[in-house]
Amino acid sequence: MNVLVVGGGGREHALCWAIAGSPLVRKLYCAPGNAGIAQEAECVDIAAEDLEDLVHFALTNNIDFVVIGPEAPLVAGLADKLKENGIKSFGPSAAAAVMEGSKSFMKEFCYRHKIPTASFGRFTEPLKAKDFVEKNGVPIVIKANGLAAGKGVIIAETPEQAHQAIEDMLENGAFGSAGTEIVIEEFLEGEEASFFALCDGNTAIPMASAQDHKRVGDGDTGPNTGGMGAYSPAPIITEAMTKTIMETIIKPTLLGMKAEGRPYKGVLYAGLMIENHKPKLLEYNVRFGDPECQVLMMRLMSDLLPALIASEDGVLKDFDLRWYDDTALTVVMASNGYPGSYQKGSIIKGIENFQDNKDMTLFHAGTKFNEKNEICSSGGRVLAITALGKNVLEAQVKAYEGIDSIEWPDGFCRRDIGWRAL
Numbered sequence: 001m002n003v004l005v006v007g008g009g010g011r012e013h014a015l016c017w018a019i020a021g022s023p024l025v026r027k028l029y030c031a032p033g034n035a036g037i038a039q040e041a042e043c044v045d046i047a048a049e050d051l052e053d054l055v056h057f058a059l060t061n062n063i064d065f066v067v068i069g070p071e072a073p074l075v076a077g078l079a080d081k082l083k084e085n086g087i088k089s090f091g092p093s094a095a096a097a098v099m100e101g102s103k104s105f106m107k108e109f110c111y112r113h114k115i116p117t118a119s120f121g122r123f124t125e126p127l128k129a130k131d132f133v134e135k136n137g138v139p140i141v142i143k144a145n146g147l148a149a150g151k152g153v154i155i156a157e158t159p160e161q162a163h164q165a166i167e168d169m170l171e172n173g174a175f176g177s178a179g180t181e182i183v184i185e186e187f188l189e190g191e192e193a194s195f196f197a198l199c200d201g202n203t204a205i206p207m208a209s210a211q212d213h214k215r216v217g218d219g220d221t222g223p224n225t226g227g228m229g230a231y232s233p234a235p236i237i238t239e240a241m242t243k244t245i246m247e248t249i250i251k252p253t254l255l256g257m258k259a260e261g262r263p264y265k266g267v268l269y270a271g272l273m274i275e276n277h278k279p280k281l282l283e284y285n286v287r288f289g290d291p292e293c294q295v296l297m298m299r300l301m302s303d304l305l306p307a308l309i310a311s312e313d314g315v316l317k318d319f320d321l322r323w324y325d326d327t328a329l330t331v332v333m334a335s336n337g338y339p340g341s342y343q344k345g346s347i348i349k350g351i352e353n354f355q356d357n358k359d360m361t362l363f364h365a366g367t368k369f370n371e372k373n374e375i376c377s378s379g380g381r382v383l384a385i386t387a388l389g390k391n392v393l394e395a396q397v398k399a400y401e402g403i404d405s406i407e408w409p410d411g412f413c414r415r416d417i418g419w420r421a422l
């Protein structure tokens with residue numbers, strides 16, 4: 001079959017890498033892709049948000065199946081538009097993607113279906129929001145309602161910080177329309193982990209767990225990023241914990257979404273806070289995590305593509321996904337300055353000689369070819385080295401060996417990915 005992957009980051013490189021190995025694939029395309037994805041797929045110069053052009057491309061190129069990587073096209077309804085045109089895809093409808101697209105929807109939904117999550121209030125008026133902060137005290141968490149590329153969450157340690165965040169979002173338009181409504185919620189303590197389940201509207205099967213490193217600096221310091229590294233499995237997600245998460249969070253979500261006329265298909269990514277063996281839901285994402293997808297794909301033994309198709313076709317029941325027991329660990333290299341402003345276009349050496357092997361893969365995130373056909377940076381997060389090992393330490397040592405073979409003075413990485421598990 002002909003498959004189109006939508007997106008152009010590290011997540012989509014990992015998806016293309018996994019899908020390219022499927023015997024079901026005749027031709028693989030990726031829009032827009034990147035310099036690394038170009039080794040696996042034919043890259044097509046269409047942005048992931050350009051729904052009309054994506055549908056047109058799929059129609060004119062006999063695409064049988066579209067795998068939608070990022071949240072923005074899902075929330076905007078790409079899966080629905082493809083369906084209207086008779087094209088199957090992996091990922092939720094817009095009605096179901098609202099789970100990520102609107103934090104207030106997600107919070108009210110959890111309340112309706114008794115899914116454990118932080119207590120909260122919704123606000124459009126700054127005075128009422130500040131009042132809520134006054135009553136509940138700090139630390140407290142302020143969130144822009146809509147999509148804000150991972151930047152819309154402020155953990156306020158003081159009332160002043162909380163007031164500032166409220167003003168920034170509700171009065172100064174810091175997140176544009178995504179911040180005209182805010183959610184303020186209880187600060188949860190515990191250990192954070194990500195849990196991924198594949199869903200077909202009726203059935204959810206657990207995939208794997210991972211832990212992300214959101215802060216830019218070693219020791220979890222500095223501003224939040226999209227993720228500077230990850231490993232899978234997350235030691236805190238034991239078999240018993242997987243059962244608890246499935247029973248108290250994932251299954252009620254699937255049932256609730258179906259009952260509300262928004263059956264959920266695709267991957268459901270639950271961001272969790274776990275304290276005293278009790279998981280609470282921090283957020284839902286309606287797509288794979290980035291860079292969590294990179295570690296998941298390294299550990300996946302089964303063919304990914306039939307599983308994605310089964311999710312769309314509603315036949316996941318009795319589907320069996322196999323995983324390697326090994327730990328996968330990924331280290332992201334980002335442009336100096338990220339997550340603030342950074343330069344694009346610097347040449348990355350060592351990348352063309354990098355030899356993937358069964359224990360180590362280089363996934364590109366923000367790379368492209370310049371006029372001289374050299375690989376250069378084109379984004380904040382630029383590449384990720386992902387390694388497999390018997391344990392976290394072995395995977396970590398290998399991943400950093402890979403990192404040290406890349407010559408790129410304009411980039412940096414964290415040197416402590418995996419520290420929590422060591």
Ligand code: AMP
Pocket residue numbers: 118141150153155185186187188189192214271282283
């Ligand atoms: P989110 O985009 O909702 O995942 O939030 C980004 C990060 O903020 C999460 O990964 C957590 O580290 C943190 N966070 C979000 N909500 C809470 C909360 N209620 N309590 C504590 N930390 C939170």
Ligand code: GLY
Pocket residue numbers: 150212226227285288289290291292
């Ligand atoms: N790595 C966090 C995310 O993909 O949302």
